[in-house]
Amino acid sequence: MIGQRITGIKRIVVIFMMLGLAIAPVQSFASVHSVTDSLVDMYEKSDNQQIRFEVLKKLSQISFESGDYLSAIDYISKESETYLSEGDSLSWANAQYNLGMIYSILRSFDKANFHSSLALIYFDRAGYKREAGNTFINLGFIYNELRENEAAIKYYERAESIFDSLSNHRDLEASYLNLGILRDKSMNFGPLRDGFERSQGFILQSNQVALIVIKTSLGKIYNSKNEILIAETYLSDALGHATAIGDKAYESIIRIGLGSVYLKKGNNQDALASLEAGLEIARQLKLNNVVLDAYTELASLSMKMGKSDLAYGYLNSYIQLKDSIYNEQISAGLSRAHFQPGIGTRELQAERLLRQNLEQALEIERNNNSKIALVGISFFVLMLLIIIFRKYYSKTRTYDNLEEKNKLIENQKSELENLIMTKDRFLSIIAHDLKNPFTSLLGFADLAYNEFDEITDAEKRSYLNIIRISSQQIYSLLDNLLTWSRAQSGRIDFKPEKVSLSELVENSIDVVRSSAENKQITLFKDFTKEVNVSADKNMLFTVLRNLLTNAVKFTPNGGSVTVSCNCNGNKAEIIVADTGVGMTQDEVSRLFKLDGNMKSSGTNNETGTGLGLILCQEFMNLHKSQIKAESVPGKGSKFSFTVDIV
Template sequence: MIANEGTAMRRAFLFILLISAGANAQKGHTTKWLRELKEAKPDTAKVNLYYALSRAHWGGNLDSVLLMATKGIELADSIGFKKGKALNCLSMGAGLSGQGNYPGAIKYYLEALKLSEELNLEGLSGNVYGNIAIAYVQHGNLKKAIEYFNKALRIAEKYGEAATREPLINLSDLHTKTGEYALARKYATRALAISRAQGDSSNSAIALFNLSEIYRATNHSDSARLYLQESARISMLIHDHHGVSYCLNSMAEMMVNEGKFKEAIVLAHQSLSNLELITNQELSMKAYHILYQGYFGLGNFRKALHYRDQEIALRNSIFNIEKEREANNLLNQYNLERKELQIQLLEKDNRLQQKEIARGSLIKTIYGVGIIALAVLAGFLIFSNIRWKNYNRIVRERNALIQDQKRTIMAQKKHLEWLNNVKDRIISTISHDFRSPLTTLHGFLQLLKLNAIDEADKARAVQQMEQSVSATLMMIENLLTWGRDQMSGLALTPINFDVSQLVDEGIQLVALRAENKKITIVNQIAAFAWVIADRDAINIVLRNLVTNAIKFSKPNDSIYIAMHKEAQRVIISVKDTGIGMSPEQQKSLFSGSANASTAGTENEKGTGLGLALCQELIQQHGGEIWVESVLGSGSTFFFSIPIR
């Protein structure tokens, strides 16, 4: 157990703050500090107030942490107060780390470290080393985390053994993860001895847990079990529910590995009961996984699948790609800043050349006055004037070139940011919306392989799989069409085709889904209703609208597809008698946001891209798309195609 998890994480931050030379913010003083801030002059005292207010919100309102720290950094910079800037950079890093922006947090921690070392503030340096190490742990760079925890430990040792408990515990956990078990045992044993001597039950429990993990990894199960039992006993006494569940989950894993599935199930249920008192999704997910393994080992595949679904649902809710996105954003930001720096260098070079030109001309003028007669002076001045014009022309040309380069780079910057947003949207959709149907299909195939379900369940599951795969295929097609349109634009190919025939073909593709929900689809468009448009694009629009109508209709509802001409356009409508929409839902309907998507009448899911894609395709035809709906009375979607 490392000091960046659960209550242990909070204890690690406490250690860091105890040796800090900065302001020790107390929550009860916030009102007093705010009053003092309004009356404070822009000096070092005001910088310290910003730090104190920022620090007071650690672990709470992160927006307040970042706001106060930003103001503190700006004021410290303006008055040259390096120590105040270091403290506010530290607080800025803590706020960004709390938001999961670990690259940004490390950037500010390193700035704080540079200033603290420059000012020889050893206590503050130890503070920053610990925070940097925790950020690297969260970012997955264990080697760098060990390096900075060792630096923090060397400083902590100067403050006495009591200050070394947290870095020792953290180092024992990290060395366990890297397979350096001898070092890990050394640090954990030392941390345990110091914690017991100080009467520190909390850190004693963590050190005991870490020792159990080391003995588990080195196949000493009996020793591991003894340390786990003692850690669990202490955690219960001090009401550390996180620690209790860590121990219960670990003991349950040992039981699974030994084939004692019933005992593992009991321990996992105890862990879940304990977690009802707190909120820790990762510990809950681990307990669900152990229950899945236990029931699978007992041959109870139905319960195994149930807990596997619980685990997957929880995993999906906490799944996050922000770390990779932050790294990509940091790289893009670096490239853009480098280009902006090149612009600044060009502008600086231009100014230097202007000064050099002015100085050279002045020297030549003075030299000419000294050696040339007054009669030649007029000719020299004319010549000098021509030279000045040439120099000014060159300067103007260079300035124009620099401005062109700057505009080009800024345009590239905007384009890169836009492409990055498109990439993020595609990755996010693939990561979140494809995972659940594929995982469910995989679980069903496992049950088929084991012949663990009867024929009735099998038929119902096959029907559900068909609906899930059909929805996923349509999701893929929408995503690819939308991505292609966003990245390079779609080239429409208008042809003359029969809309009624296209609708009949589309109805055939969704007939099974409609039949399963007992929904009737009626094509009211007369045969040979010809229009000129891109047939594939109109097919995508119709299929999305009909699929949406099925999604939000109830059993025995009906869907009607009609067409009529109006002025210089054709209007096609898809009407359902389903559940309808509120005015608030209609406002964000075509935004393309994942938040705009809602579950259907049978909990069908979507990406939010379908209607946004329909709008883009219709607008590229020069038409419009809109909806009329009353909550509880169904919806009618209309789109128009100009008559060519």
């Protein structure tokens, strides 16, 4: 069978023997391009299905290891289709797991969650505990990056339970799950992995590696929640495992994490020793992102200890190393640079800490300069005060001019970054969000067809439900993409007319009634009188439909959604309120931003593209209004807007 799994060193050797390629890691983009072209040519010309399949797997491996993640996704998706055609469900599930990991690196967490969940359904049903544990780790990483700490902790603890129970099994296949933490873009994973596979006791150590990943992740999460004692326990346990198997890479990460914990506890000397030890290892292994983390923590520690000069040194080292990383990428001619993963939570926190340290250092410097100036002024005679005043006035004007120019530059930079992020987000949706539901639809349709007699009625219903959801997702995505594109290009017509608000609300409720009934959600319309408004009927219907759809999506079973209207003068305020899961103030502030990453799953794992609310806000802007959002976590959300009464 083509889908038969070949793992570890055996798989790599078979591929190289069949293709006649030298066993050496790819070092540059030029060599990657050359090897890839040769493999693609071989794939297209060969009639041997076994060779074509092995070439496809090699292309996936090269694309991933060279950082060309989008190509890796395409190749792995083709592998998945081949597995389905061969009826190899286990290999298909492994492909879904790999897609989930890559989408995690790309920070496309809705797709990462989707593919990982597909893999988990099969692994759990078929009793593949280790594979299920691996998938729990990836899901933990996804929810950690989404800052949903409780969900992340739940998945990591389930993974921990599995790997603890498997710790005495000697016949387990090793897997590489360091992506959740060791995502250093400057690190060459190939030689490290090959060396680890060659080491004695590789299979036994793989369980230790998984436990290190889990405990390190849990330690970092609890540290972010300021639950210091729990964080220290997990990180200390992880450090013991890492030193026991000689995993220096994780040792550096864990020591820096412990340094952050000691810093919060006020143990400055322990923090300094741990951070310096982690920094030294990271430098030796050239883990540049880990080195950057160490610099930010050491700068913070130096400021706390009153050593501003030392803090300046660490901040300067941080800036130089980051510039060096960018320059290396540019000089290497990485044409895929714009596909690199976005900035994660850890990097945003490091940047924020860097700015705080710099502001503190500047404040200390200003204070020192002020003291020196006061001492100097005491030695001047009264007649020199006029000269000092004029110089001070001149410097103040110069400083004000510079500050205005800096603000102008920062505003222009921010606008340019927003445009770039908007473009990249839109291209990402077009390139991948359309393909994702099609893969699920075709995959489960083929799976149900090939295994129709073996699966239960409940499983058939589950597969049909996934196919139905994928179809609805495709339609919703296409509708939102086309409408949003027309709005951005100014090709959408705004035609206000007299509209019966009560009738339009009733029609909107009918659209979501079926979804609400499936979740036992009660829909209410609270109108005290008939109201006619001036609005574009199609746009207003789209806004109401999107708000009601989101309300049902984020309301748990048995809840309620209410649409009400308040009239004040010549304005009608329409309110859509739910008793759902609610949002934090930070989440509310990011609702209407294309780069806000607000593509959360609903209470029944419903998915979306994140374009709906943005499109609705654009429509209300045309009505000279805007959508306002209020929310309380655990109690529900309320969205409102106003239109003119006629």
